[in-house]
Amino acid sequence: MEHIKSALKKAGITDSDALAPEPVAPAPHEFVAPADPISxxxxxxxxxxxxxxxxxxxxxxSKDLERKRIVSKSMDDPTHIAFNLLRTRxxxxxxxxxxxxxxxxxxxxxCGKTMVTLNLAFSLSRxxxxxxxxxxxDLRRPSIAPTLNIEPDRSIAQYLLGxxxxxxxxxxQVDPNLVLGLNSGHTPASSELxxxxxxxxxxxxxxxxxxxxxxxxxxxxxKSSDDALGFLPRVDTSLLVVASGTTTTEEVDExxxxxxxxxxxxxIVLNKCEDTQTEDYYY
Ligand SMILES: Nc1ncnc2c1ncn2[C@@H]1O[C@H](COP(=O)(O)OP(=O)(O)OP(=O)(O)O)[C@@H](O)[C@H]1O
Ligand SMILES: [Mg+2]
Numbered sequence: 001m002e003h004i005k006s007a008l009k010k011a012g013i014t015d016s017d018a019l020a021p022e023p024v025a026p027a028p029h030e031f032v033a034p035a036d037p038i039s040x041x042x043x044x045x046x047x048x049x050x051x052x053x054x055x056x057x058x059x060x061x062s063k064d065l066e067r068k069r070i071v072s073k074s075m076d077d078p079t080h081i082a083f084n085l086l087r088t089r090x091x092x093x094x095x096x097x098x099x100x101x102x103x104x105x106x107x108x109x110x111c112g113k114t115m116v117t118l119n120l121a122f123s124l125s126r127x128x129x130x131x132x133x134x135x136x137x138d139l140r141r142p143s144i145a146p147t148l149n150i151e152p153d154r155s156i157a158q159y160l161l162g163x164x165x166x167x168x169x170x171x172x173q174v175d176p177n178l179v180l181g182l183n184s185g186h187t188p189a190s191s192e193l194x195x196x197x198x199x200x201x202x203x204x205x206x207x208x209x210x211x212x213x214x215x216x217x218x219x220x221x222x223k224s225s226d227d228a229l230g231f232l233p234r235v236d237t238s239l240l241v242v243a244s245g246t247t248t249t250e251e252v253d254e255x256x257x258x259x260x261x262x263x264x265x266x267x268i269v270l271n272k273c274e275d276t277q278t279e280d281y282y283y
Contacts, residue, residue: 053166055173060148068147069115072122080123086116086269087123090239091130093266094214099236102266105219105228105259107251111243112271114143117218124214125178133171133212135181135202137231138220139190142183148174152182157190160198167205179210190220191227203234222255229258237266244273 062074071077072084090102104117117134125132136144139157150172154164164170171181181202187193206215217235219228232238238259242252252268259265 053168055168055171055179056153058148058150058172058174060150060174064149065118065147070118070122070147072119072126080119083116083119083123086120090120090266091124091127091214094237097236100213101215101217101235101237103217103219103228103232103235103238103264104241105232105238105255106221106241106243107223107247107255109141109221109224111221111241111247112269113221113241114138114147114218116239116241116269116271117216118144118147121178121180121216122175124216125175127177129177130214131177131179131210131212132214132216133179133181133206133210134216134218135206136183136218137194137227138218139183139187139193139227140220140225141186144180144218145182145184148180150180150182152184155183155185156181156202157183157185157187157193159202160193160196161187162198167202168209171210179212181206191225191230194227194231199234222258223251232259232262232264235264238264239266239269241269241271243271246272 060073062076065071065073066077069079071080074080094100094102104113104120106113121132121134124130134144136142136156139160142155142157145152152170152172154166154169156170158164159167159170170183171179173179193199206212217231219231219238222228240252240255240259256265256268
């Protein structure tokens with residue numbers, strides 16, 4: 001706990017900010033979509049009408065998640081405070097700008113995108129009324145389902161390929177306010193698939209049927225393929241996760257510039273900072 005306090009202090013954040021009580025539900029706002037193809041889906045009458053079929057409910061094991069560094073579900077590990085801070089800052093920026101969709105990417109693999117996405121999602125969804133949807137769009141190496149030990153009935157990739165009829169079958173509900181869109185296996189030509197017409201149907205389903213306040217997209221790393229760069233215009237904003245000791249300054253600069261040119265950068269999350277005293281990692 002001390003090293004978190006010292007990191008927060010260095011960042012100019014007081015304990016009282018971090019330990020502030022859970023925020024109450026903000027007033028729901030209208031979705032003001034970005035000027036991109038996916039945003040123009042709202043009034044389409046061909047929206048999937050599958051409301052009658054309930055989402056599959058799945059229970060996740062908080063302790064197992066904690067072992068995988070997903071600490072915002074159980075909240076027993078004090079590192080969850082860092083994600084409450086991130087949640088509050090993300091929430092404030094998104095509310096101010098009337099944004100709804102947030103992508104999470106990184107320069108290279110393994111920086112902690114999925115860990116950040118899931119911690120942020122559990123933290124956000126604890127806000128009363130803040131319905132949160134997470135979509136695993138790392139089609140080459142999906143990891144949300146394996147991290148949570150869930151076998152998806154259908155994957156997002158199958159849906160995008162037209163091999164799954166209903167988008168609903170790719171989603172599970174893990175908490176009253178938290179729904180996850182899952183993937184499995186390795187999908188080649190993922191970049192093209194993320195631009196496929198079925199993506200519009202997926203967005204339409206999320207917007208109309210799941211009606212979330214916030215949608216988080218777990219994207220692939222930017223330097224491994226053009227998947228992330230191609231998809232970023234379709235979201236309101238994004239976080240770049242970088243790993244201390246792994247990500248180079250050049251990689252941060254390059255990715256920051258690319259995202260900024262699209263005007264989609266909300267911020268950079270520095271992960272895996274090493275505590276020199278304990279030789280532990282913290283967030
Ligand atoms: N702060 C941290 N300290 C130590 N290990 C961490 C930290 N954050 C993440 N990890 C570990 O690093 C590995 C990669 O994390 P994660 O899967 O979240 O990264 P990713 O960016 O989503 O990777 P990929 O590019 O493969 O999708 C995991 O084993 C995770 O538990
Ligand atoms: Mg990942």
